[in-house]
Amino acid sequence: VGGKKHKFWETQPVGQFKDLGDTSLPEGPIELPTPVSEVKQEPYNLPSLYEWTTCDIDSEETCAEVYSLLTNNYVEDDENMFRFNYSKEFLRWALRPPGYFKSWHIGVRVKVSKKLVAFITGIPAKIRVGDVVVTKAEINFLCVHKKLRSKRLAPVMIKEVTRRVHLENIWQAAYTAGVVLPTPIATCQYWHRSLNPKKLIDVGFSRLGARMTMSRTIKLYKLPESTVTPGFRKMELRDVPAVTRLLREYLSQFIVAPYFNEDDVEHWLLPTENVVDSYLVESPETHEITDFVSFYTLPSSILGNQNHSILKAAYSYYNVSTKTPLLQLMNDALIVAKQRDYDVFNALDIMHNESFLKELKFGPGDGQLHYYLYNYRVKHALKPSELGLVLL
Numbered sequence: 001v002g003g004k005k006h007k008f009w010e011t012q013p014v015g016q017f018k019d020l021g022d023t024s025l026p027e028g029p030i031e032l033p034t035p036v037s038e039v040k041q042e043p044y045n046l047p048s049l050y051e052w053t054t055c056d057i058d059s060e061e062t063c064a065e066v067y068s069l070l071t072n073n074y075v076e077d078d079e080n081m082f083r084f085n086y087s088k089e090f091l092r093w094a095l096r097p098p099g100y101f102k103s104w105h106i107g108v109r110v111k112v113s114k115k116l117v118a119f120i121t122g123i124p125a126k127i128r129v130g131d132v133v134v135t136k137a138e139i140n141f142l143c144v145h146k147k148l149r150s151k152r153l154a155p156v157m158i159k160e161v162t163r164r165v166h167l168e169n170i171w172q173a174a175y176t177a178g179v180v181l182p183t184p185i186a187t188c189q190y191w192h193r194s195l196n197p198k199k200l201i202d203v204g205f206s207r208l209g210a211r212m213t214m215s216r217t218i219k220l221y222k223l224p225e226s227t228v229t230p231g232f233r234k235m236e237l238r239d240v241p242a243v244t245r246l247l248r249e250y251l252s253q254f255i256v257a258p259y260f261n262e263d264d265v266e267h268w269l270l271p272t273e274n275v276v277d278s279y280l281v282e283s284p285e286t287h288e289i290t291d292f293v294s295f296y297t298l299p300s301s302i303l304g305n306q307n308h309s310i311l312k313a314a315y316s317y318y319n320v321s322t323k324t325p326l327l328q329l330m331n332d333a334l335i336v337a338k339q340r341d342y343d344v345f346n347a348l349d350i351m352h353n354e355s356f357l358k359e360l361k362f363g364p365g366d367g368q369l370h371y372y373l374y375n376y377r378v379k380h381a382l383k384p385s386e387l388g389l390v391l392l
């Protein structure tokens, strides 16, 4: 009845708004796989001025083109004050996990000028939904140049990445977005913890609280100079087996979560300069690894501010607490982030994050992040605390 018309999404194997509440529909794949030989072999048609291109992210030149397209045309906050500024080394990390396909790094160029004007990516990932582990495509970095918006290019990009994923005999996908589409499996809130309140207020990210002075605000967010947990140290290559065991056990409690093996853990969680930081707690007595905390580095460009052009943000990634209280573990992460000159530490209210957000002085963000599955129906929407999956 009534409701927004999703001309494209109503044609796709995703939960449809009209089906909400119909509990007769089974959990699981919506459409069955077809033989790979029957998948459309040639790319979808683009408007005649444009051509498909596969972006070789290893190439410095192509990576720079992708970086530039995203830096100028990717996601902005609702007030268009900030835009994500994924670095080139971050993009190489995000797009080249174990088993990745170059053919899933898809661009659109203007035929004449060869200018890159659109992008979409997929990476393979084993994701468990309930007790079913399925290799899915994680779709990300969908971007159409600002000058080419509202021309229905996005549906073509989505159909093309779907086709290329089908060619690898993969039939499900996972993605997140700040916009509401048919149909979220979960809707999360994001929270921000000020580390550099003066800069955040200067650039308009935060506002001075009522009856608060700047010096009082700086004092409110002050953190100790050093971490407090005994045995807290950076993760190293030798820790991969133990961290894999710790993380797999911990993530098994959530309804949707990645199914990481050691190669995945080495790729996604071994510290990479300026991209991802991970720390663990090694018991000084037993040398057992009991806890883990990680965050990734995703700056945002500050649009239209004279004094600052970049907001240095850390995003909570995967955290495991078995001995050290999560509150203390996360506070140590805040301390490290402050030491490393981050302006803000962000977190979603997923996993057990709810338990520390308010106490560690996170403030609620101004939007939501919706989680989606493609060609997989879940019987009930999940609570954020049932989600154990972080997409970049």
Ligand SMILES: CCCCCCCCCCCCCC(=O)CSCCNC(=O)CCNC(=O)[C@H](O)C(C)(C)COP(=O)(O)OP(=O)(O)OC[C@H]1O[C@@H](n2cnc3c(N)ncnc32)[C@H](O)[C@@H]1OP(=O)(O)O
Pocket (backbone or CB within 6 Å): 005, 006, 007, 008, 009, 010, 073, 074, 075, 076, 137, 139, 140, 141, 142, 143, 144, 145, 148, 149, 150, 151, 152, 153, 154, 155, 158, 161, 162, 165, 166, 170, 171, 172, 173, 174, 175, 176, 177, 178, 179, 181, 374, 375
């Ligand atoms: C088995 C494998 C399956 C793999 C595929 C799985 C699915 C993967 C899905 C992709 C996951 C990406 C995840 C991801 O990257 C993380 S979400 C970030 C998306 N990117 C941005 O927000 C960057 C700035 N915006 C843009 O570049 C454009 O506005 C985009 C390109 C977003 C839309 O370009 P446009 O010029 O503004 O719009 P039209 O071309 O005229 O198209 C309008 C249609 O696009 C639908 N739309 C709008 N935003 C969307 C979004 N974020 N997801 C999905 N659909 C989105 C919209 O509802 C409408 O369809 P409807 O008429 O049915 O409502």
Ligand SMILES: CN(C)Cc1n[nH]c2ccc(-c3ccc(F)cc3OCCn3ccnc3)cc12
Pocket (backbone or CB within 6 Å): 075, 076, 077, 078, 082, 083, 084, 140, 176, 177, 178, 190, 191, 300, 315, 346, 347, 348, 365, 367, 368, 369, 391, 392
């Ligand atoms: C997840 N990944 C797919 C990128 C992505 N796409 N769409 C989004 C909408 C919100 C968030 C998000 C997630 C966690 C968080 F703490 C803050 C966030 O956005 C703040 C608002 N903002 C947007 C740009 N600059 C600031 C990410 C995304």
